[in-house]
Amino acid sequence: MEKWARFLEVNSSRILELTIDHAILVSLAIFVALLIGIPLGIYLTTNQYLADTVLQIASITLTIPSIALFGVMIPIFSLINQGIGFVPAFVALVLYSQLPIIRNTYTGIKNVNPEMRDAAIGMGMKTRQRLLRVEIPNALPVIMAGVRTAVVMNIGIAVIAAYIGAGGLGVLITQGISRNDNYLIISGSIAVAILAIIADAILLLIQKRFTKKAIAE
Amino acid sequence: MKRKKLIGSIVRYALYAAVAAFFIWAISNSYFDYIFSQSETFLVLLRQHVVLVLVSSLLAILIAVPAGILITRPKFKKAEWIFSNIANLGQTIPSLAVLALMISVLGIGFRTAVFALFIYSILPIFRNTVAGIDSIDKNMIDAAKGMGMKPHQILFRIELPNSAYSILAGIRTAVVLNIGTAALAYVVGAGGLGVWIFTGINLFDNGFLISGAIPVTLLAILADYILRKVEYIVVPKGSRRIEKA
Numbered sequence: 245m246e247k248w249a250r251f252l253e254v255n256s257s258r259i260l261e262l263t264i265d266h267a268i269l270v271s272l273a274i275f276v277a278l279l280i281g282i283p284l285g286i287y288l289t290t291n292q293y294l295a296d297t298v299l300q301i302a303s304i305t306l307t308i309p310s311i312a313l314f315g316v317m318i319p320i321f322s323l324i325n326q327g328i329g330f331v332p333a334f335v336a337l338v339l340y341s342q343l344p345i346i347r348n349t350y351t352g353i354k355n356v357n358p359e360m361r362d363a364a365i366g367m368g369m370k371t372r373q374r375l376l377r378v379e380i381p382n383a384l385p386v387i388m389a390g391v392r393t394a395v396v397m398n399i400g401i402a403v404i405a406a407y408i409g410a411g412g413l414g415v416l417i418t419q420g421i422s423r424n425d426n427y428l429i430i431s432g433s434i435a436v437a438i439l440a441i442i443a444d445a446i447l448l449l450i451q452k453r454f455t456k457k458a459i460a461e
Numbered sequence: 462m463k464r465k466k467l468i469g470s471i472v473r474y475a476l477y478a479a480v481a482a483f484f485i486w487a488i489s490n491s492y493f494d495y496i497f498s499q500s501e502t503f504l505v506l507l508r509q510h511v512v513l514v515l516v517s518s519l520l521a522i523l524i525a526v527p528a529g530i531l532i533t534r535p536k537f538k539k540a541e542w543i544f545s546n547i548a549n550l551g552q553t554i555p556s557l558a559v560l561a562l563m564i565s566v567l568g569i570g571f572r573t574a575v576f577a578l579f580i581y582s583i584l585p586i587f588r589n590t591v592a593g594i595d596s597i598d599k600n601m602i603d604a605a606k607g608m609g610m611k612p613h614q615i616l617f618r619i620e621l622p623n624s625a626y627s628i629l630a631g632i633r634t635a636v637v638l639n640i641g642t643a644a645l646a647y648v649v650g651a652g653g654l655g656v657w658i659f660t661g662i663n664l665f666d667n668g669f670l671i672s673g674a675i676p677v678t679l680l681a682i683l684a685d686y687i688l689r690k691v692e693y694i695v696v697p698k699g700s701r702r703i704e705k706a
Contacts (some may be wrong), residue, residue: 315674386477
């Protein structure tokens with residue numbers, strides 16, 4: 245226990261710094277993934293044929309092991325001199341978050357009660373109004389569930405990105421492995437777990453705050 | 462309608478073209494050469510990789526499915542939420558850390574990697590088994606009781622067939638994850654195709670990177686495909702769900 249106290253005294257500022265790096269990498273990736281995934285998911289509800297194709301592509305992307313995806317990306321991004329570091333990690337995280345976000349947006353909006361949609365049309369709502377006032381609010385819990393899955397998954401994958409020089413908490417773990425230092429490994433993985441739990445809790449709060457009461461039941 | 466189908470086709474064929482372009486680019490730069498020039502090493506690494514995944518997945522299935530069944534019995538029902546929460550928490554610990562921490566317990570080598578992969582794949586299988594059994598319509602079990610079925614008959618004739626889809630989906634998730642995590646087994650000295658990927662990263666050698674990463678990717682996609690087919694065959698017709706991407 246004393247050793248832990250001493251370890252934390254020396255390293256706590258560095259752990260905090262790496263945690264912030266980690267959070268920034270993941271939140272930037274999620275932000276871009278949302279900008280792509282949600283409009284795409286909404287559009288897919290109007291185009292069944294494209295929906296099948298896109299969902300299939302996204303689910304195959306998700307089966308690609310993360311270290312293998314980094315391995316394929318390094319040569320490709322080397323062509324534009326961005327082989328290792330932030331860019332390949334960022335692109336990989338965006339790709340991995342597409343499936344949960346697109347799929348949940350798509351199924352959430354598809355599963356909105358058709359009677360409700362009919363009622364909205366009957367009230368004279370235009371397509372845009374129907375989307376913003378009826379479909380999205382009703383699908384919000386499902387969409388947010390997808391976002392939460394994506395965030396927790398990405399926090400885990402970003403750990404491995406330390407091997408291609410993207411920084412973050414994975415650095416603690418990889419250093420711990422090469423120095424055979426369990427303190428580094430344990431503190432790194434606990435920080436990752438806590439980050440994931442906190443991110444999930446915050447998103448759950450946002451979801452509850454913005455879900456209309458009538459829908460929550 | 463025609464235009465929508467056209468957009469879909471364009472996206473699909475653009476992707477095929479991109480994949481084809483990638484392979485042509487990789488082959489023309491002779492990035493796959495190591496697979497042929499060092500084919501013996503490649504086969505050894507591939508075998509290590511497959512054995513790692515098979516042994517750890519089989520062990521995990523043998524432990525997690527019975528554990529999931531046990532925890533959903535009425536006797537243990539009260540303890541269920543504790544185990545589900547532990548399973549959820551465990552999932553947030555990075556796979557790399559599980560591997561790394563096992564070094565200090567078991568040393569480096571093959572057994573360490575198998576054990577770490579085994580621990581890590583218990584969680585999804587256990588979770589899906591519990592979720593699958595819990596989601597069964599209670600009326601169906603009541604009906605079975607009313608027909609005079611004994612508890613083990615209810616388990617084998619009602620609960621397991623109806624939750625088969627969920628259990629098998631958990632196994633598929635675990636195996637696909639396992640193939641990816643086994644590529645990290647390099648860090649505990651257990652071999653596998655990860656050796657070439659990490660060599661490629663350390664030496665900046667695109668040849669090693671591609672020769673290691675593409676086989677791992679194909680392995681994962683192939684395993685996913687095969688297990689989906691198995692799901693389709695094993696799951697009884699009545700509880701089969703519409704196949705979705």
